[in-house]
Amino acid sequence: MSLVDDLYRETILDHYHNPRNRGTITDATVSTEGVNPLCGDELRLFLKIEDGVVQDIKLESRGCSINTASGSMMSELVLGKSLEEAKAVISEFKKMMLNKGEDIELSEELEELEALQGVKKYPVRIKCALLPWNTLDEGLKSK
Amino acid sequence: MKSWTKIRNDFPILERKIDGKPLIYFDNAATSQKPLQVVNALTNYYENYNSNIHRGLHTMSEEATLAYEGTREKIARFIGAQSEREVIFTRNATEAINIVVESWGKHNIGAGDEIVITSMEHHSNFVPWQKLCEDKGARLVYIEVAEDGNLDYQMAERLITNKTKIVAVTQMSNVMGTVVDLERLGRLARLNGAKFLVDGAQGVPHLPTSVQKIDCDFLVFSMHKMLGPTGVGVLWGKEELLDLMPPMLYGGDMISSVTREKTTVNELPWKFEAGTPNIADVIASGAAIDYLQEIGMENVRAHELELTRHAMNAMLKLPSMKIYGPQNPELKGGVISFNYEGIHPHDMGQILNESGIAIRAGHHCCQPLMKTLGVMGTARASFYIYNTKEEIDFFVDALIKAEKVLNYVACR
Numbered sequence: 001m002s003l004v005d006d007l008y009r010e011t012i013l014d015h016y017h018n019p020r021n022r023g024t025i026t027d028a029t030v031s032t033e034g035v036n037p038l039c040g041d042e043l044r045l046f047l048k049i050e051d052g053v054v055q056d057i058k059l060e061s062r063g064c065s066i067n068t069a070s071g072s073m074m075s076e077l078v079l080g081k082s083l084e085e086a087k088a089v090i091s092e093f094k095k096m097m098l099n100k101g102e103d104i105e106l107s108e109e110l111e112e113l114e115a116l117q118g119v120k121k122y123p124v125r126i127k128c129a130l131l132p133w134n135t136l137d138e139g140l141k142s143k
Numbered sequence: 144m145k146s147w148t149k150i151r152n153d154f155p156i157l158e159r160k161i162d163g164k165p166l167i168y169f170d171n172a173a174t175s176q177k178p179l180q181v182v183n184a185l186t187n188y189y190e191n192y193n194s195n196i197h198r199g200l201h202t203m204s205e206e207a208t209l210a211y212e213g214t215r216e217k218i219a220r221f222i223g224a225q226s227e228r229e230v231i232f233t234r235n236a237t238e239a240i241n242i243v244v245e246s247w248g249k250h251n252i253g254a255g256d257e258i259v260i261t262s263m264e265h266h267s268n269f270v271p272w273q274k275l276c277e278d279k280g281a282r283l284v285y286i287e288v289a290e291d292g293n294l295d296y297q298m299a300e301r302l303i304t305n306k307t308k309i310v311a312v313t314q315m316s317n318v319m320g321t322v323v324d325l326e327r328l329g330r331l332a333r334l335n336g337a338k339f340l341v342d343g344a345q346g347v348p349h350l351p352t353s354v355q356k357i358d359c360d361f362l363v364f365s366m367h368k369m370l371g372p373t374g375v376g377v378l379w380g381k382e383e384l385l386d387l388m389p390p391m392l393y394g395g396d397m398i399s400s401v402t403r404e405k406t407t408v409n410e411l412p413w414k415f416e417a418g419t420p421n422i423a424d425v426i427a428s429g430a431a432i433d434y435l436q437e438i439g440m441e442n443v444r445a446h447e448l449e450l451t452r453h454a455m456n457a458m459l460k461l462p463s464m465k466i467y468g469p470q471n472p473e474l475k476g477g478v479i480s481f482n483y484e485g486i487h488p489h490d491m492g493q494i495l496n497e498s499g500i501a502i503r504a505g506h507h508c509c510q511p512l513m514k515t516l517g518v519m520g521t522a523r524a525s526f527y528i529y530n531t532k533e534e535i536d537f538f539v540d541a542l543i544k545a546e547k548v549l550n551y552v553a554c555r
Contacts, residue, residue, distance in 0.1 A: 001498070003494065004548060008490075008549065016549075039262065039488075039489055039506065040505060041520075064445050064487035064488075064490050065487060066489075125493070127491070128489065
């Protein structure tokens, strides 16, 4: 295995170079900030939640490839989901990233996230992958 | 003096392979590697005369006491102190600064007073002063870094006034390598009746340093960045100041007599060394000082300057390279902070590790400086006595390869 197989997979690089849902929402119903104290990476997350559904999500971040890609994938998966569904996605992702044993297979809809499993081989970087998700988690809790 | 190649042989860790590739250790500003002489001093103590120091009447305790106090004398000579009574062992430079804040600051800083630091301080020469100001209603004042990465000395002249009680500055930036004109700042401090503390954590391992020449009141540094083991810091202070300062910790070894009613505090330096100290690591630190002294700090500086010049020349030829701080190697130590456009420093660190190269990436415990530089973090390569130009050439090649790994497309 190599760095390119584990960490810098095509999916990740694609999301890194072309992050989805970048920007801000002026009439956001929730906005939260996340910081990774290890590297100083910052993330601002905007949500527009109406009728219990994530109608819009935008991220503004300055971070590494893993952080950016993870946030980008997350935004795609959560957009249009109900709060319950969004929370379930978060918990499934966290379970995958924090599980110490064998790789976990995710449901078909979340398959793309499996690209991030390679990050687990580089423990310092797990935090990079989790930052957007923890920020979203916090945002939804404040709702 | 030993040749630079022979010096490498004293560091067995440099034989190490990282994933099959020879280690290139460029993370010296974080901690240096240790020569056999230091490792042997450590094991020799544990294998042959391990015992507690002071007050022991047996042979081994005497040997240990001699070796422990011997390091103190070596350090006093190394930094040009007048007496070894001025040399206090701590856990690290951070603890040394905290002793000054607790034992001097708390008794000498009041509401409306000012403490002057720079915007490129490590958090360790930052946070303790910030907290003290908060507690006392004093003001923390920053000398800013100018565009060229050097301190703005004109600003220093305006900011250091008769309100200033202490000027606390780094000898050398751990991010940009900027070497500070300590004598100039020291004069300003004295002119205004302020005390002068120098954070030598980065400077003392790499630059000839004399407390008499700088004419400072306090100097702190850490042995693990200068070939010594972890767990030993040094607080040097002028004797008349240290004499007036109360101990920070109370307990064994820092007393001269104890009755049920009253305790008399021990004399310098032991009054600041409560409890059993880090005997083994202090003893091994003596071997580190011997090693550096044998090379000579002028030679250390010259070697690092040559490496830095070589590295900067090659790095600045890369089109997407930005190096922070002074662009003239003469004005800086062997620390190069850089960013490669489009590559986050963490990704850079990870990719270089694939080539066996150890650098550091992130904010380097200098978040305020990162704000000034307008970056989230930087990648940092830092050199020491055992590094070579060949390693630097390999490193520059790896930088070029890093760009390919990330298949860099857009400037972000």
